[in-house]
Amino acid sequence: MNNQWALTGPDPPLLYDPGEDTVVCYNPASGDTYRLSRPAATLLSQLSQHPASLDSLEQQLAASAGAAGSEGQSVDVSALLEEMEALGLIRRAH
Amino acid sequence: MAPALDQALRIGPYTYRIRSELPELAAPVASLYGTFPKADSGSYIDFDVSLSPVRRRPGGPARAIFRFDHRDHFAPVERRHAFATLEWGMNWCVSVHCNEYLKLHAGVVATETGAIVLPGVPGAGKSTLCALLGLNGWRVLSDEHALVTPGTKEVTPIYRPISLKNESITLIETLHGDAIFGPPIVDTHKGTVSHLKADQHPDTFDPAPVTVRAIVFPQYRADGEQQLARRSKTSSFLTAAYHAFNYSLLGTAGFEAMRTLIDGTPCYDLQYRDPAWALRAFDYLARGDADA
Amino acid sequence: MTPVLLEALRQPRSAASLSTAALTLLVAQARTTNLLAALGLRLEAAGVLEDLAPEARRHFRSAVLAQEKQQRDLAYELSHLARVFNALGEPLVLLKGAAYIAAGLDCSRGRLISDIDLLVTEASIDRAERSLQSAGWEGVKQDTYDDRYYRRWMHEIPPLVHRSRGSVLDVHHTILPPTAGPRLPAERLFEELQPIVPGVQGLGAEDMVLHSAAHLFYESEFPHALRDLWDQRCLLLQFSEQIPDFWDRLAARAGIMDLETPLWLSLRYVDMHFAISPPPEVLARLRPKAAALRSVWWDFLFRRIFRPDHPSTRLRFHATAEQLLFVRGHALRMPPWLLLPHLARKGLRRLGPATEGA
Numbered sequence: 199m200n201n202q203w204a205l206t207g208p209d210p211p212l213l214y215d216p217g218e219d220t221v222v223c224y225n226p227a228s229g230d231t232y233r234l235s236r237p238a239a240t241l242l243s244q245l246s247q248h249p250a251s252l253d254s255l256e257q258q259l260a261a262s263a264g265a266a267g268s269e270g271q272s273v274d275v276s277a278l279l280e281e282m283e284a285l286g287l288i289r290r291a292h
Numbered sequence: 293m294a295p296a297l298d299q300a301l302r303i304g305p306y307t308y309r310i311r312s313e314l315p316e317l318a319a320p321v322a323s324l325y326g327t328f329p330k331a332d333s334g335s336y337i338d339f340d341v342s343l344s345p346v347r348r349r350p351g352g353p354a355r356a357i358f359r360f361d362h363r364d365h366f367a368p369v370e371r372r373h374a375f376a377t378l379e380w381g382m383n384w385c386v387s388v389h390c391n392e393y394l395k396l397h398a399g400v401v402a403t404e405t406g407a408i409v410l411p412g413v414p415g416a417g418k419s420t421l422c423a424l425l426g427l428n429g430w431r432v433l434s435d436e437h438a439l440v441t442p443g444t445k446e447v448t449p450i451y452r453p454i455s456l457k458n459e460s461i462t463l464i465e466t467l468h469g470d471a472i473f474g475p476p477i478v479d480t481h482k483g484t485v486s487h488l489k490a491d492q493h494p495d496t497f498d499p500a501p502v503t504v505r506a507i508v509f510p511q512y513r514a515d516g517e518q519q520l521a522r523r524s525k526t527s528s529f530l531t532a533a534y535h536a537f538n539y540s541l542l543g544t545a546g547f548e549a550m551r552t553l554i555d556g557t558p559c560y561d562l563q564y565r566d567p568a569w570a571l572r573a574f575d576y577l578a579r580g581d582a583d584a
Numbered sequence: 585m586t587p588v589l590l591e592a593l594r595q596p597r598s599a600a601s602l603s604t605a606a607l608t609l610l611v612a613q614a615r616t617t618n619l620l621a622a623l624g625l626r627l628e629a630a631g632v633l634e635d636l637a638p639e640a641r642r643h644f645r646s647a648v649l650a651q652e653k654q655q656r657d658l659a660y661e662l663s664h665l666a667r668v669f670n671a672l673g674e675p676l677v678l679l680k681g682a683a684y685i686a687a688g689l690d691c692s693r694g695r696l697i698s699d700i701d702l703l704v705t706e707a708s709i710d711r712a713e714r715s716l717q718s719a720g721w722e723g724v725k726q727d728t729y730d731d732r733y734y735r736r737w738m739h740e741i742p743p744l745v746h747r748s749r750g751s752v753l754d755v756h757h758t759i760l761p762p763t764a765g766p767r768l769p770a771e772r773l774f775e776e777l778q779p780i781v782p783g784v785q786g787l788g789a790e791d792m793v794l795h796s797a798a799h800l801f802y803e804s805e806f807p808h809a810l811r812d813l814w815d816q817r818c819l820l821l822q823f824s825e826q827i828p829d830f831w832d833r834l835a836a837r838a839g840i841m842d843l844e845t846p847l848w849l850s851l852r853y854v855d856m857h858f859a860i861s862p863p864p865e866v867l868a869r870l871r872p873k874a875a876a877l878r879s880v881w882w883d884f885l886f887r888r889i890f891r892p893d894h895p896s897t898r899l900r901f902h903a904t905a906e907q908l909l910f911v912r913g914h915a916l917r918m919p920p921w922l923l924l925p926h927l928a929r930k931g932l933r934r935l936g937p938a939t940e941g942a
Binding site: 212214216218219220221222224226229231233 | 524525526527529530533539540543544547548550551554555
Binding site: 307335336338361362363390391542543545 | 604605607608615616639642643645646650652653893894895
């Protein structure tokens with residue numbers, strides 16, 4: 199299976215979430231700062247706790263979206279993960 | 293040769309020793325820095341800077357060079373740009389050293405209710421606004437560096453003459469006929485530059501840090517709509533970080549310092565074309581109802 | 585009079601009693617020699633930084649923060665480089681500052697670097713260059729003359745700069761220009777490589793010292809001379825404490841590498857400036873021919889070069905010594921018939937408008 203994801207570095211990214219549509223994310227490994235969409239930030243927070251598979255990330259994202267009352271928005275989790283991989287925030291764990 | 297200029301001045305939290313053999317620098321330094329507090333002899337000197345003549349090339353113009361710690365860091369400039377180069381070099385000293393602060397590329401103004409930080413891309417009009425506000429009773433803490441103490445919302449004043457360009461010079465001269473300017477320096481890479489003595493406030497040289505009450509991203513638009521609108525915290529964070537001198541150098545500490553500064557501080561976009569309108573907007577922000 | 589910087593490097597506690605004026609000079613001299621962060625950490629370790637005037641203390645702290653940023657950036661670049669070299673099937677070998685920092689040697693405390701120096705075998709340098717280019721490190725645009733100069737007469741390909749991250753690599757296939765004089769068997773450097781961290785290696789301890797000494801005495805980077813001598817002092821001190829028979833091994837290795845003279849010079853000036861003496865028989869073994877006579881000349885040059893370039897400490901004829909050493913550095917690494925055209929070309933371009941301004 200190649201759908202397990204984990205953080206890239208030992209230090210988790212830092213997030214500043216002022217409760218808006220987007221969240222500021224600082225990657226201590228590269229020193230870069232990004233603006234993440236809320237679903238991307240949710241995925242990153244999940245991965246900061248422990249590595250997870252695509253399936254479980256999709257379920258958790260749906261659950262948190264449901265809790266926030268924004269059900270019905272469909273999010274392409276794979277695409278988000280790949281974008282964060284390209285930024286060097288996360289990697290595929292085997 | 294006795295230098296035409298040799299003085300040690302307190303500028304914000306730092307002491308500069310400024311030396312020059314160029315006699316033409318004595319007058320602008322006297323008119324723009326004459327009221328600055330002098331450092332005691334034996335003070336610690338943070339920045340030992342000088343402007344010295346260098347040999348002219350055959351057929352070329354007279355030249356001068358900026359030195360810091362007696363060393364060359366940049367190529368010589370045309371001597372007629374000497375004063376602008378001294379000002380620019382004095383800014384450079386703070387821009388590349390001084391990591392005890394998170395340094396934003398921003399103007400900072402203040403009233404007794406607190407400071408307003410104006411991060412700005414070049415050309416956004418932050419210096420023009422600082423000049424207008426300074427000539428209308430505000431304190432100018434800086435037109436270039438917001439020195440934020442990490443872990444606080446406080447900025448440390450580092451007032452120096454405001455560098456104005458081209459139409460901004462005309463605008464200020466029109467509105468304030470008695471404003472004190474340094475010599476106009478023509479044909480720089482930014483056009484004509486002139487420095488304004490903006491320290492009209494009795495507390496100008498008070499070194500105490502001031503709490504930031506708002507962050508305003510100005511934008512001058514000659515033909516646009518004028519508005520003061522709330523700006524999102526994430527985009528304020530990213531724009532301020534992008535225009536900071538050492539956000540990235542400070543790493544995690546820079547991120548934390550920026551978060552502390554931005555979180556809970558109202559952020560605005562200010563689009564303006566009419567200086568009087570912009571002044572009213574700042575007066576509104578300085579009053580207690582700005583947070584509402 | 586001993587420069588206040590040297591005194592503080594030798595005896596950090598001496599800084600505690602400095603006047604404000606002397607502290608101003610100390611910071612200026614340390615900044616000029618790129619030793620501000622290193623000295624700051626040394627003062628901190630000796631427990632005197634806290635006692636300094638806060639105006640001076642903040643400059644040390646500020647320089648340490650800037651150096652820590654370099655360390656983080658280096659670690660990040662190494663993670664990318666390790667992948668490139670792993671795919672290439674070649675060892676990633678660091679030289680100089682990058683190696684000291686990655687290995688956490690004593691001399692890396694506060695050590696600044698301007699680029700990342702790498703060593704590859706002469707046979708693999710073209711492949712390495714291509715791999716690095718496809719990973720984003722591009723050759724700096726320069727004129728054909730400079731390009732040929734690097735490739736033909738220097739021991740490196742022109743510097744590579746990463747297109748998005750801006751990191752600069754200097755890729756060498758030996759540690760001295762082939763024209764420098766010593767017949768240095770570069771292939772033997774690879775015999776003694778030491779692992780630094782997974783996927784990253786450095787020279788063996790003796791080769792590390794020899795490279796730093798050769799660089800100091802054969803290349804013309806004099807603004808860093810005192811910093812480089814400080815590297816030597818720290819490397820010698822650390823290795824001689826940690827490695828049994830280090831001095832003998834070092835002298836023997838210097839013989840193999842044909843680097844006895846630069847090592848002897850280094851030991852001479854480390855002793856003169858930092859009072860660290862190797863056993864006399866090691867010195868005797870390395871002693872160059874006519875050393876007593878030549879030392880008069882060497883001392884004239886190097887005692888000036890090891891002073892911080894600041895009016896408070898500069899000796900008379902500092903500029904003369906720098907110019908002489910600049911010519912010497914170039915003479916050492918190019919055959920003489922090449923030297924004049926090269927210096928002339930450099931001079932010509934300095935007059936040209938392209939290098940002026942900003």
